[in-house]
Amino acid sequence: MGEEVNMSEYGGVDDDRVSDWELGLPSADDLTPLSHPLISPELASAFSISPEPRRSMTDVNRASRNTLSSIRGELSPSDGVAFKSFDEERGKDKDGMVVEGEESDPDVAGDGSGSRKVRRIDENCDEEMENGNDGGSARTQVKRARLVWTPQLHKRFVDVVAHLGIKSAVPKTIMQLMNVEGLTRENVASHLQKYRLYLKRMQGLSNEGPSSSDPLFSSTPVPQSLNEARGSGHMPMPMPIQMTHPPQMMHMAVMGMARGSYQGYDSSSYNMLQQRDWSGSKFGSVASYQHVTPNDK
């Protein structure tokens, strides 16, 4: 769940008080995010309604999340899971570490029937080169950390692409349907580019055996959707995607991950779980961000 980095600053100061608080608090999963959209993203996209009202409550969100994270980080005596507070290496620009908060997710069985977990990307900006009061426009785009396409995220991506049809699967639409907070169109575009490449390869080598190049892609069943999904000239009626109705935001917040070691995923669990929802598996979080070097480009 929402691992937060800056909690390291408060590390272990108030464990006692925290445990008192947590007694009456609902679990993080039960909380409805403030960013709760009123209509389903499918519907929204069907009618060209912007799914994200662009609330200006981002600060509030962040604040409450921080609080939650802090609490979460300190509790766990009841679970067998050991939450370790993580200290991060900020000094080294090339170093990052994976912090996966394992979340007990009891409702995995139905795969989408129950309450979908809220998902979002928690970006973290290290040093923010804040605007030196330039022209005054709030244009200062904080450099996002490197997005890591976790199996969950990719699965969502594939689902959306599949149901859109390969034709109308364009970055913007995909991004909207995925409804992952913080996920940019460029993120999707980039991934889509790679995904298309992958599909092409697979198509060319349809009788290719085990060694499919990408562990991520090969793990996700590729839909036979080289066909168009939407009738031409029709209004984009949202299709009943596998994802359940309130597919709110993906909740995700994981930092770091050493470069180049992504392929270290256990391929066996891939095959086992390829049709299941990934939540609850060892992949506690949906996506992760890699720490970005303070280097400016």
Added chain:
DNA sequence: TCCTAAATAT
């Protein structure tokens, strides 16, 4: 505007 391919960066 935005999609896609290519270049660049990590």
Added chain:
DNA sequence: GATATTTAGG
């Protein structure tokens, strides 16, 4: 070298 981001052309 793989992945993700950024740039450039349409």
